Amino acid sequence: MILKGSQRTGGADLATHLSNEYDNERVEIAQVRGTAARDLHGALAEYEAVAAGTRCKEPLYSLAINPSSPLSREQYMAAVDHIEGKLGLTGQPRAVVFHVKNGREHCHVVWSRIDLDNMRAIGLSHDRMKLRTCARELAHAYGLSLPAGLAEDRGDARFEKNRDVTFAEKAMAEASGLTPEQRRSEITALFRASDSAEAFRAGLERAGYVLAQGERRAYVVVDRAGHIHALARQIDGARTRDVKARLADLPVESLPTVDAAQAQQVARQQAVDERLREKARQRGAKSAADLKAKQETRRHRQIEGKRQQLAVTHAAERMALHATHKAEEGRLFNIIAGRMFALFERVPALRSVIAHLRRNPAINAAERHRLEDEALDRRHDRERRQIDRRAVALDKIEARERRSLVRDLVRQVRVEDQLREAQSEQRERELRQTAHDITAEKPDHEQRTTTDDRRARMRERLEQARQKPSGPQRGGPGWE
Structure with a gap:
């Protein structure tokens, strides 16, 4: 069970x-509580709109629950309620999303x-x-396993030192294409493989990277x-002193700021990214087409289909209300009342006297019809705005998904380029080493030893050829 939470805005x-x-x-919005909007974008927008009346800069608290084993929805919701009580957020508006x-x-x-009630932010210290x-x-x-940072000591649970990846490091990893572990491993390998400060800088x-x-820091x-x-x-x-000792031959002043x-x-990076993006676009044509088809299907289901259904529903409701009004207008009482109100409207002295009666929907059917219209x-305008707001939110989601696709494709191309460069460098090193071994001059005693060994092997082969019995010659008797 891993719980990771943070206060945030946006x-x-x-x-x-x-x-x-x-x-x-799969994405499932399981619960939206405490807001008029039922969608996630509308709910979080309401949270921030309420916070605008306070001085709170981070009105949202985001929590990720990652269990070590699958849980049922009842267990998830019970866990959310338990955490909510511990944090002091009981009864607060919330949204629950499953991924x-x-x-x-x-x-x-x-x-x-x-x-x-108090228009103040709830404190979340510790x-x-x-x-x-x-x-x-x-x-x-729930019988779940704990992460490596959690341990028990003499029956009391305690938290050991465990460095989690922060959101900032995650964003940096997405931008650079390397996780913190990969970056440290790569730089560590370069440091250990270099024999001088200049070789390390060149590596x-x-x-x-740029040193x-x-x-x-130095x-x-x-x-x-x-x-x-x-x-x-x-x-x-x-350690820092070990690094400084290794780079002692490379003055700090000689390095760029x-x-x-x-x-x-x-x-x-701009030049590299443009090249990688072009490769990613060429390679990811099918992936982009698949993503576009998926987005169009979702848009038709969530936006266009609902627009059409809403238009049909609105037209039916409008026709039904119009038919009801027509039927009421044909009643004798409503006809007489309408004519009397029209007559009194012509007399200025009576107009002000019967004004309150004319505005009473229980007496004046025309006024009631106007209010109902x-x-x-x-209501129709509000429902159309909800669809429009959902369409705007879907535009943002689709843009994020396209960026995620390009990010993955660029990362894949970058990794392949790095692997190709590493293989090329390895081949170049092997060729240089082979050329050096071939052209390197050996000492006189090594050359004499090599010559003597070659002569000894030649004598052995001649002796073996003499001792070997001769078989039938090609084309001679006994040859098949």
Whole structure:
């Protein structure tokens, strides 16, 4: 059981992320509570609209529930209620979304932190410690396994040091195409394979990194996306003084500044990304077509189909109301009342006297009909706006899905290019080593030893040829 929560803003972006069907095999909005809107974008927009009346900068609390084993919906909802009580968010508006990714189901919950009675944000101090406690309690209740960072010591559960990947690191990994583990492994391998500071710097350049002088640290490394990392923290098993000792021959002043390194990486990345995107577009034509067909099917089901159904429903309701009004207008009382009101309207002195009667829908059928027409128009307009809002939200979801497709294709092409470059470098090193071994001059005693060995092998072959009995000659007697 892994619980990961954070306070945040940006409801529209969060709703788009949670509705992304490209990165997830299945998306299900299981519950939307405390809002007039039933869709995710509308609900989170209401949460932020309420927070606009307060000073809260992060009105949303987002939680991801990732169990080690499948849970039923009743267990999921019970776990959400338990966590909600521990965090002090009981009764707050919330949205619950289920995702299936790589065959595993997990849950996302988004709460509004704004207390409507007091118009103040609910404090969530020490929320991570509370989530750790909830994770242990739920794992014990449902028989789930705990992550490596959770352990029990003398019957008391305690949390060991376990460094989770933050949202910032996740965004950096998506931008650079490398996870933090891959980046550290790559830089560590370059550091250990280099025999000098210049060789290490050149190796970083070939791998797509730039070694630069930091503002607070002597050496930093700038990755492909322009993100800055402390060099010592990217090398496993190395301390800062070990790195400084290895790079002693490379003065810090000779390295580019962070701004210059970032500008260099941005220019390089733009050229590389354009080439990779072109390759990705050529290769991903079928994937893009499949995604487009899926999006069109979903749009027809959720937008166009509902528009057509709504138009038919509105027309039927309009016709039914019109027929009802016509039937009421034909009644004797309504005919007489209408003519009397029309007569009194011509007399200015009586107009003000009967004005309140004329506006009374229980007496004046025409006034009642007008109010009913306006109410029906307002409801129809509200339903059409809901469809339009859903269409706008779907535009954002489709744009995010297309970006996800391009991201995956670019990442795949980048990995293939890196593998191809590594293989080319390996072949070049082997060719250089072979050429060096062939052309290298050997000492005199090694040359004499080689000559003597060659002569000895030649004598052995001649002796074996003499001792070998001769068989029938080709074309001679006994030859077949």
